[in-house]
Amino acid sequence: MKKILSIILGIAFIASCANADSKKDTANKNIEKIDRVLSMMSERAQKEIKIENKEEFLNDLEVVLAEEKKYNPEDISIYYLIDKKHYAIVGYVPKNLKPLVQNDVYGISRNDLSLRTDVEKELVKLCEAANKEGISIVVSSTYRSYEYQDKLFQKWVRIDGLEQAERESARPGTSQHQLGSAIDFGSVTHDYINTKPGKWLYENAYKYGWSLSFPRGYEDITGYMHECWHYRFIGVPACQMQKKYFNNVQQYLLEFIDFWKKI
Ligand SMILES: [Zn+2]
Numbered sequence: 001m002k003k004i005l006s007i008i009l010g011i012a013f014i015a016s017c018a019n020a021d022s023k024k025d026t027a028n029k030n031i032e033k034i035d036r037v038l039s040m041m042s043e044r045a046q047k048e049i050k051i052e053n054k055e056e057f058l059n060d061l062e063v064v065l066a067e068e069k070k071y072n073p074e075d076i077s078i079y080y081l082i083d084k085k086h087y088a089i090v091g092y093v094p095k096n097l098k099p100l101v102q103n104d105v106y107g108i109s110r111n112d113l114s115l116r117t118d119v120e121k122e123l124v125k126l127c128e129a130a131n132k133e134g135i136s137i138v139v140s141s142t143y144r145s146y147e148y149q150d151k152l153f154q155k156w157v158r159i160d161g162l163e164q165a166e167r168e169s170a171r172p173g174t175s176q177h178q179l180g181s182a183i184d185f186g187s188v189t190h191d192y193i194n195t196k197p198g199k200w201l202y203e204n205a206y207k208y209g210w211s212l213s214f215p216r217g218y219e220d221i222t223g224y225m226h227e228c229w230h231y232r233f234i235g236v237p238a239c240q241m242q243k244k245y246f247n248n249v250q251q252y253l254l255e256f257i258d259f260w261k262k263i
Helices: 002-039 043-048 054-070 117-132 146-160 162-168 190-194 196-208 236-245 250-262
Strands: 097-099 114-116 138-141 182-185 210-212 230-233
Touching (some): 002 043, 002 250, 043 250, 054 236, 054 250, 117 230, 146 162, 182 196, 190 196, 196 210, 196 236, 210 236, 236 250
Antiparallel strands (some): 097 114, 138 182, 182 230, 210 230
């Protein structure tokens, strides 16, 4: 009897060691994967992204990747990379678009605005927090269809010429607005940052999962000039990661996640 018991215990011990070893293997592979992903990014990104403790980074990344599952699975990921090189899925329209109406929490500047339903809830949280501090937020532009973006881009080409239009407007299929999770706030002009709501968003939006998409001094990275009015919802853990490791540049974070999922 004693012999049988010691054999069983022996097997259990070996099995638990094997399990610990395979966990270690995965951790080691993921640590290597961080370097592989970074090597695929731009030189500037590699200089500015600071990952001192890779294990801690992997833990944070795990939280961020789990977070996206909390949002409507019928729609594409809240981290979906879309820019001048990465297009939206052809014909993509968010499944659950909610028309925005006048309400007590935030203002709207037009009557044809809409957002992903799950993202609109996050807008409410953001604006409730602002209201508590006596700040009123106005939403000026939200979801734009591929066709609308096409018309808008052509309009800017006619007004400013192609080169300038490329800096300030997205070609159809490349706009964060097509995702239904990006918002232009207030005046949609450069002096918005000098207004109370513009300043408040700049200092606080990340606490509610809203990230400034086109920061000052990053036109070579984002493809767009600084837009103090344009925010995209990516969730609170992703905003924290963006600040902690990615020099607070959304493009770096989303590119990293995109490569991480692909390789
Ligand atoms: Zn915008």
